[in-house]
Amino acid sequence: RKEVEQDPGPFNVPEGATVAFNCTYSNSASQSFFWYRQDCRKEPKLLMSVYSSGNEDGRFTAQLNRASQYISLLIRDSKLSDSATYLCVPFIRSTLTFGKGTMLLVSP
Amino acid sequence: SAVISQKPSRDICQRGTSLTIQCQVDSQVTMMFWYRQQPGQSLTLIATANQGSEATYESGFVIDKFPISRPNLTFSTLTVSNMSPEDSSIYLCSVEDTGELFFGEGSRLTVL
Numbered sequence: 169r170k171e172v173e174q175d176p177g178p179f180n181v182p183e184g185a186t187v188a189f190n191c192t193y194s195n196s197a198s199q200s201f202f203w204y205r206q207d208c209r210k211e212p213k214l215l216m217s218v219y220s221s222g223n224e225d226g227r228f229t230a231q232l233n234r235a236s237q238y239i240s241l242l243i244r245d246s247k248l249s250d251s252a253t254y255l256c257v258p259f260i261r262s263t264l265t266f267g268k269g270t271m272l273l274v275s276p
Numbered sequence: 277s278a279v280i281s282q283k284p285s286r287d288i289c290q291r292g293t294s295l296t297i298q299c300q301v302d303s304q305v306t307m308m309f310w311y312r313q314q315p316g317q318s319l320t321l322i323a324t325a326n327q328g329s330e331a332t333y334e335s336g337f338v339i340d341k342f343p344i345s346r347p348n349l350t351f352s353t354l355t356v357s358n359m360s361p362e363d364s365s366i367y368l369c370s371v372e373d374t375g376e377l378f379f380g381e382g383s384r385l386t387v388l
Contacts, residue, residue, distance in 0.1 A: 266320075
């Protein structure tokens with residue numbers, strides 16, 4: 169089993185849609201989790217950390233299910249500028265381990 | 277937040293040659309990280325560079341192929357040695373600052 173698995177997409181959605189990305193991780197000892205965003209030909213940037221109780225930042229909601237070793241990211245009211253690749257990043261064995269990412273394409 | 281400058285931003289090299297990538301941070305940091313992102317793949321950690329000691333390499337990466345220097349707390353270099361087309365990738369420098377990982381813009385390497 170891969171350490172981090174994500175649906176590669178792409179997810180094609182219209183502006184205003186709600187979209188959810190899922191991620192599973194293999195190491196049950198992982199304590200910290202993050203979502204990074206990577207625009208085309210750019211470096212990754214931190215979107216949000218994922219807390220045990222789930223957390224929300226504007227249109228973005230992250231949730232963690234430790235029992236299922238599953239992390240999710242929900243984006244509401246999608247904007248054109250949300251088009252990017254979203255990387256699931258658990259902290260595994262003292263290292264941030266990056267998933268391949270899920271590509272989101274928001275169209276007018 | 278840390279600001280990271282990398283150069284070169286891109287290069288095209290002949291197989292068998294070596295290329296050194298430089299990474300400059302605008303603040304002093306204890307650890308600097310070098311990642312590789314091959315086309316369509318996730319970021320893979322190559323090594324962690326600490327000032328004053330040898331870099332720590334991840335499984336699958338060796339010092340002879342990817343020598344790293346860390347002469348001070350704001351600067352590091354990664355050399356890709358004896359390059360082959362399989363080394364074509366984006367190489368990213370990264371630092372941790374207040375719990376967040378910041379990346380340089382990356383160095384896009386193409387080996388012919």
